[in-house]
Amino acid sequence: MTDEAYLFLLDDAATALGVSPAAVGELACMDTPAVQAWLAAQGSSASSPLLRLLPPEERGAVPEGAERLPVPLSEEELSRVRRQTAPAAHADVEEELLAYRDCADGRDGLIERALAAGVPPHRVVELAGVDPKTVTAAADR
DSSP, X not given: OOSXXXXXXXXXXXXXXXXXXXXXXXXXXXXSHHHHHHHHHHTOOTTOTTEEEEOGGGGGGXXXXXXXXXXXXXXXXXXXXXXXXXXXXXXXXXXXXXXXXXXXXXXXHHHHHHHHTXXXXXXXXXXXXXXXXXXXXXHTO
């Protein structure tokens, strides 16, 4: 789990602050007794247009006097909250970075398997588009 994000209730649904939990997708914390009891105590529900969520680094933006509840999020959930609260230009680039990370994940293992299968190092460099030093390091392992 990460630092705690904050659920809070706005006074006015027209205020553009945070993100609606429903817009982020399924969040494990929303089904916990603590969140359910807090929502009930506020006379609210998970689908309320007044309910918002902010990542930990933005908790200072929660309006003074707003009803709030710290909630734990997994790394993946927090990543979704951050993408939803980021400006559109940031969100687009973050999506590209995530796609790159997913594609690059396991790169070193793939290079090692290629070398073990007999693919020449210069060909691995060509095909993978990696620095020759990366291939040399993989060959030395």
